[in-house]
Amino acid sequence: xxxxxxxxxxxxxxxxxxxxxxxxxxxxxxxxxxxxxxxxxxxxxxxxxxxxxxxxxxxxxxxxxxxxxxxxxxxxxxxxxxxxxxxxxxxxxxxxxxxxxxxxxxxxxxxxxxxxxxxxxxxxxxxxxxxxxxxxxxxxxxxxxxxxxxxxxxxxxxxxxxxxxxxxxxxxxxxxxxxxxxxxxxxxxxxxxxxxxxxxxxxxxxxxxxxxxxxxxxxxxxxxxxxxxxxxxxxxxxxxxxxxxxxxxxxxxxxxxxxxxxxxxxxxxxxxxxxxxxxxxxxxxxxxxx
Numbered sequence: 001x002x003x004x005x006x007x008x009x010x011x012x013x014x015x016x017x018x019x020x021x022x023x024x025x026x027x028x029x030x031x032x033x034x035x036x037x038x039x040x041x042x043x044x045x046x047x048x049x050x051x052x053x054x055x056x057x058x059x060x061x062x063x064x065x066x067x068x069x070x071x072x073x074x075x076x077x078x079x080x081x082x083x084x085x086x087x088x089x090x091x092x093x094x095x096x097x098x099x100x101x102x103x104x105x106x107x108x109x110x111x112x113x114x115x116x117x118x119x120x121x122x123x124x125x126x127x128x129x130x131x132x133x134x135x136x137x138x139x140x141x142x143x144x145x146x147x148x149x150x151x152x153x154x155x156x157x158x159x160x161x162x163x164x165x166x167x168x169x170x171x172x173x174x175x176x177x178x179x180x181x182x183x184x185x186x187x188x189x190x191x192x193x194x195x196x197x198x199x200x201x202x203x204x205x206x207x208x209x210x211x212x213x214x215x216x217x218x219x220x221x222x223x224x225x226x227x228x229x230x231x232x233x234x235x236x237x238x239x240x241x242x243x244x245x246x247x248x249x250x251x252x253x254x255x256x257x258x259x260x261x262x263x264x265x266x267x268x269x270x271x272x273x274x275x276x277x278x279x280x281x282x283x284x285x286x287x288x289x290x
Contacts, residue, residue, distance in 0.1 A: 012233035018043035126152025138185035153192025207232035243276035
C-alpha cells in the first residue's frame with residue numbers, strides 16, 4: 001500500500017471526555033480513537049466549569065496525544081462560560097473548537113471573532129433551527145473556518161420529542177440532511193452518539209448505519225465504543241483491493257482520456273476513481289497508525 005496522503009485524516013471514532021476528569025484526560029493519550037473531544041459543556045457541572053477549562057487548556061498545551069486530533073467542545077456563547085472558554089482556547093490552540101447548538105451563521109461568526117483566525121470550527125447540529133438553517137451555515141464555511149458538522153442526536157430527539165429507538169427512524173431524514181450539507185461544502189460529517197455501552201453488536205450496527213448514510217465517523221461517549229467504530233469505518237481488505245484495481249485500470253495509458261471504463265465486468269467512471277483514491281488513502285492512514 002502507498003504512503004498515507006497527509007491531507008486525509010481518519011475520523012472514525014471521536015470520543016467525548018469530560019475535561020474535569022483528570023484520569024480520563026490522561027487515559028485519552030493512549031486510547032485508539034482518532035479524535036479526542038474534551039468536553040466543557042454537557043459533561044461538566046456548573047461549579048466545575050472554570051476548573052475544567054483550565055484542565056482543557058493544560059491538556060492542549062501539554063500535548064502527548066500523538067496522532068489523535070484534539071478538539072475542545074466549549075460552552076455556548078450565550079452562556080456565562082462561553083466567552084471565557086473561547087478566550088482561553090484561542091490562546092491554547094487545539095486542533096479544532098466544537099461549538100454546541102449552532103442554530104445560525106451568526107453564532108459561527110461570533111465565535112470566529114472571539115477566536116481570531118487559525119483554529120478550525122466544528123459545529124454541532126442539535127437544534128431544529130440549526131437543521132432548518134443548514135444551507136446557510138455551510139455556505140459560510142469558508143468565511144468562518146467551518147471544517148466539520150457533528151450531529152447531536154440526543155438533543156435533537158429531546159427538542160423534536162421523537163423516540164428514535166434502535167433504528168433511529170425519526171432522525172434519519174435529518175442525518176441525511178447533515179451529510180448532504182457537509183458534502184456541499186466539503187466538510188467532515190460525524191454521526192451522533194449511541195447511549196448503549198455494553199452491547200457491542202448494537203454499537204457496531206449503529207456505526208454501520210452511519211457509514212451507510214455517508215458519515216465519516218461516529219462520536220462516542222465511552223472507550224468501549226471505540227473498537228466497533230474503528231472496525232466499521234475502516235475500509236475492508238476487499239474494499240481496498242477493489243479500489244486499487246480501479247486506480248490501476250485508470251492508470252493504463254489508453255484509459256487516460258476516458259470517462260468510463262470496464263473493470264472486471266463492471267462499468268466504472270471517474271467518480272468511482274476519486275472515491276477509490278480516498279478509500280486507499282484512509283486505509284493507508286489507518287495502517288500507518290497501527
